[in-house]
Amino acid sequence: METTAAKTIRRFALPRLAAAALVTVTAVSISPAPARADTWPAKPVTLIVPYAAGGTVDKVARQIQEGLRKRLAQPVMIDNRAGAGGTIGTAQIARSAADGYTIGMVFDGFATESHIYPKLPYASQKDLTGVSYMVRSPMVLVVPASSPYKTLQDYVAAAKKPDAVSYASVGAGSSNQLVAELFHEAAGTSGTHTPYKGGGPAINDLLGGHVDSMIASLPLVMPYVRAGKLRALAVTAGQRDARLPGVPAVAESYKGFEAYSWVAMIAPAGTPPNVIGRLAAEVNATLRDPAIGKVLSDGGFDVIAGDSAQANKLIREESVRWGRLIKSRHIVIE
Structure with a gap:
């Protein structure tokens, strides 16, 4: 038989347990959920170009801006952050939230900057990830x-x-x-x-x-x-x-010689894979648009439209290739 003391404990404890359970459920329900491909993007996307307006990377960015806006159904705002060989703008990308709303575009120097600048404020291949291997051009x-x-x-x-x-x-x-x-x-x-x-x-x-x-x-x-x-x-x-x-x-004249300048899209490391996949798909579909492809080709670019894996492979291989040359030829900041 339940004692008076037990009844008292039950009367006060149960409401508190129920309240605690409600708080737990509420906390879970309002905690930030990972970005999903079917809900991203829900607001404008900022595309950081770490170089001056009118340069090679900026030209490619301007070509895809409108097509990407249509495909994402959100404004795509280009933010030129030039300086220090592109490292100032790239650092801004690396510091941004990994939610797909701040992304960037870089060119070939991105793969070699860690060999040139000894004190970068970010680790190129650790703090950033490739989204798309976009275009390349012969030199x-x-x-x-x-x-x-x-x-x-x-x-x-x-x-x-x-x-x-x-x-x-x-x-x-x-x-x-x-x-x-x-x-x-x-x-x-x-x-x-x-x-x-x-x-x-x-x-x-x-x-x-x-x-x-x-x-x-x-x-x-x-x-x-x-x-x-x-x-x-x-x-x-x-x-x-x-x-x-x-x-x-x-x-x-020199068998096997081959080198290109290239442009890739990157994002902060940790950006959800489904968002990276959606972004790569829309960027590459834009690049494959015949009208955009013709403008790029006429301008000297070859459309690659590679995915995230291809972009990261390119960056890794270029870093190894040119890192060897930088070391053997004693290339330093002058």
């Missing part, structure tokens, strides 16, 4: 139209002598410098590196004859080649490019 060895070097063989013959030729780049550790050094390694030649703060100043000095050569992305130099202001000596793709008919591939 082109160009000289001024007034240059005495008419062919690749002319250039190589001159570069056999130390300090006889100079080459421009957009900065230490840039793909311009790395591919130029890879070329000189393959050819057994050398060149004096002349870094600039951007493609514009580098091209201006090249056009003015203040520097002998440059290996730059096809989108950057194609207008000048077609206008007769620069002479293309070779392309770095594995074979000739139809957009520059008559220009040989470096691989024709």
